[in-house]
Amino acid sequence: MAYNTKLIVKVSRLYYKDGLTQDEIAEKLKISKYQVNRILKKALSLGIVKITIIDPSSSISVFEEKLEKTFGLKRAIVVENFGLSDIELKAKLGMAAAEYLLEIIKDNDVIGVSWGTTINEVINHLPEKINKNVEVVQVTGGSHQLSIDLNCHDITTRLAKKFGKEPHLLFAPAILDSKDLLSALMEEKSIKSTFDYFKKVTIALVGIGAIYPKVISTLINTGHISKQDFESLKANNAVGDVFSHFFDIDGNICDSTLTGRIVSMPVDVLKKVPYIIGVAGGKLKAEAILGALRGKYINILITDDTAAQKVLKLHLKTFKEFKN
Numbered sequence: 001m002a003y004n005t006k007l008i009v010k011v012s013r014l015y016y017k018d019g020l021t022q023d024e025i026a027e028k029l030k031i032s033k034y035q036v037n038r039i040l041k042k043a044l045s046l047g048i049v050k051i052t053i054i055d056p057s058s059s060i061s062v063f064e065e066k067l068e069k070t071f072g073l074k075r076a077i078v079v080e081n082f083g084l085s086d087i088e089l090k091a092k093l094g095m096a097a098a099e100y101l102l103e104i105i106k107d108n109d110v111i112g113v114s115w116g117t118t119i120n121e122v123i124n125h126l127p128e129k130i131n132k133n134v135e136v137v138q139v140t141g142g143s144h145q146l147s148i149d150l151n152c153h154d155i156t157t158r159l160a161k162k163f164g165k166e167p168h169l170l171f172a173p174a175i176l177d178s179k180d181l182l183s184a185l186m187e188e189k190s191i192k193s194t195f196d197y198f199k200k201v202t203i204a205l206v207g208i209g210a211i212y213p214k215v216i217s218t219l220i221n222t223g224h225i226s227k228q229d230f231e232s233l234k235a236n237n238a239v240g241d242v243f244s245h246f247f248d249i250d251g252n253i254c255d256s257t258l259t260g261r262i263v264s265m266p267v268d269v270l271k272k273v274p275y276i277i278g279v280a281g282g283k284l285k286a287e288a289i290l291g292a293l294r295g296k297y298i299n300i301l302i303t304d305d306t307a308a309q310k311v312l313k314l315h316l317k318t319f320k321e322f323k324n
Contacts, residue, residue, distance in 0.1 A: 003039055005048070011039045012049050063308040067301060070315065071293040074275070074300050075100070081281065081304035089281050089304060094121025097279045097302045101205070104275060105132050110200045112139035112265060113159055114243055115152040116207030118279050123159050136160035136167050137197045139204065140243045141174035141263035170194045172263045174244045175225060179260035191263075198265045204273045206298055208280035209241040210288035225258070232256040240288025242278070242297040243270065249287050249318065251295025271296055278302070286310035 007029075014020045014028070015036075022040075026033040043049040060078045067076035077100055079092050101122065105111075111134060113119060136159045142152035153169055160167035172191055176182055185191055211233065225233075236254035238246040243264045246254045253267060270276065278298030280289055283306050290311050292298050303311075 003042060008039055008043050008046070008048055011036060012043045015040055016049060060305060063305055063312070066312055067293075067308060070312065071301075072299075073293075076300070076308075077302045078308050079281070079302075079304050081306045084304075086282065090118045090121045091125075093118055093279050093281050093302055093304065094123075095125045097122040097205070097277060098125035100277070100300075100302065101126065101203070102130070104203065105130070105134060107133040109202045110135045110137060110197065111159065112137050112198065112201035112204040112273065113156050114138070114140045114205070114207060114264075115142055115155055116209070118281075119205055119207045120155060122205060122279060123155055123162075126159070126162055128162060129164070130162045132163060134163045135165060135197075135200075136163065137194060137201060138167065138170040139198060139201065139265040141170055141172040168194050168197050170263065174263055175229070175258060176261045176263060182260060182263065185263065198269050199272075201265070201269075201273050203275045204265075204270060204277065206242050206276060206278045206292075208278050208285060208288050208292050208298070210280075210285045211238050211240055211246075212284055229257050232258070239291045240285075242292055245270075245297070247291045247295050247297070249291045249294070249314075251291050251293070251297070253295075267297070275300060281307045283307060283310050286314055290314050 011025055011029070014025045015022070020028070022033050022036045025036045029036075040049075044051070060080060063078045064076040067073060067078070077096050079096050081089055081092075084092065097118075109132070113136060136156055138152050138156040140152065152174075153167075156167040156169060170191065172185055176185070186195070233246050233254055233256050236246075236256045237248040238254045238256070239249045240247060244258075244262050245264060245267055246256065246258065248254060276298045277300045278289070278292055279302045280292075281304035285303075286307050289301070289303060289307060293301065293311070294315075
């Protein structure tokens, strides 16, 4: 059946601009609902009506796709950051990471977790009870001077409790005073037992530490690293750390005074974990995130758009040096 242009425009205006239902249009114009439906389809096919879908998160999707393709990630999740404070951003990243974690967790998974304010937010945003048969292991030593909310034992215990399980804890500092202590420590039964569990980890929840004044002062003040160790890291161009393993912007582990003194999941074991979820955001974390990506210390990244943009720009800027 042919319809004149005036009728097609009239029906289209009533439906798309005035918001009338097809039944209301049919009654108003004394035609059947079937005819209204046919006219609306005709309006689209003739180009009288054009529908434009505007995706407000399109730039976010672009960042996610670029990060995944550039660094060979299994997944990139980017959240919007419209002038969020540091606390607000960490909470938003924690929520996104918690949602993703719930998507991928399955029975018999072993989750490796460390300390940090962002990781603390991930735990905060998980439900109190998760009905999965999952084990939780602490994958790096801690610092007794960290606040209770950031203490490795506390974070690991709180996460394990959500699965109704006892945690596998690592009763040791993250950084020892000497290399000899590490060999002796590995002979201790409970430490060895926890280290054996590292190879069973299927999901690692990783905070990405950055080397810049605010963070370094915190690490020094809590006794996590000494001023001498910091100077050594600086001399070796460290930009960040994952599980207390410090690396440069190209992802190379720094051969600093910390070498041989770190109590943590070894890098070669970490890289074999199927899901390594790195959670970090903000422009100041860009170099550390880039180093973690280049070093393949994470294969899933949860970040914000400001960090994502800077990471991609930095990578482009330093790509030739990185390849060489």
